[in-house]
Amino acid sequence: MTVAVVLFTSDLRTHDHPPLHAAVAAADEVVPLFVHDPGIRDAGFAVPNREAFLADCLADLDASLRGTGGRLVLRSGPVVPEVCAVATESGATQVYMAAGVTGYAHRREQRLRDALRRQGVTLRVYEGVVTAVAPGAVTPAGSDHYAVFTPYFRRWSQEPLRAPLPAPRTVRVPDRVHGEALPSRSLMSGVSPGLLTGGETEGRERLARWCGADLTRYE
Structure with missing residues (x-):
């Protein structure tokens, strides 16, 4: 029985998710994992609206996974030891995740x-999950960015995009791996009353409504 862990970070969805798609294809069982990272809080990002939106996203991701017979495993603590602990508990030999774009994400990945290598576990990282293409894929020769739109547009138009994944x-999540209760927006204080609902389901529905009614009027 082979097991893999999929570490979700800012990629809280099941559609078009290369790490999840690859893990399901490669392993008999998969642990979908989100780690509530104190490093994010310490950086000042754990404000009420962000935490409420994140709670919506996690609840929606869990609901989508349960529709496939799975579930989301939530842990709290520093990411590296928590992921290593889940890999040990589940007997996973591989961890899958999306590549990040920030300095913090790069340091976390390394x-x-x-740490996983010391346990004999392989980390597989996928580009083009939280961005359309890998950062730096569309850059001019001799510079790190475009200063004029037209050559940028021409270069971008030549960039092949991968086909979306279902x-x-x-x-199938191993029963032996347990997580914490998911957070709830309803239990949080200081949340703006007009804050939109988070989650893949709501986002896809909102995009579909906009494409059906407003796209033709967008200049």
Whole structure:
């Protein structure tokens, strides 16, 4: 019985998710994992609206996974030891995740890769999950960015995009791996009353409404 862990970070969805797609194809069981990272809080990002939106996203991701027979495993603490602990508990030999774009994400990835290697676990990282193409893929020769739109547009138009991936039909999560209760927006204070609902389902529905009614009027 092979097991893989999929570490979700800012990629809280099941549709068009290369790490999840690859893990389901490669392993008999998959642990979809989100780690509530104190490093994010310490950086000042854990404000009420962000936390409420995140709670919506996690609840929606869990609901989508349960529709496939799976569930989301939530842990709190520093990312590296928490992921290593889940890999040990589940017997996973591989961890899958999306590549990040920030300095913090790059440092987290390297620390995680080093720690997992010491356990005999492979980290597989996928570009083009939170961005359309890998950062730096569309840059001019001799510079790190375009200063004029037209050559940028021409270069971007030549960049091939991968085909979107469907959501997995079945996700089998090992029973032996347990997580914490998911947070709830309703239990949080200081949340703006007009804050939109978070989550893939709401986002896809909002996009569909906009494309159906407002796209033709968008200049």
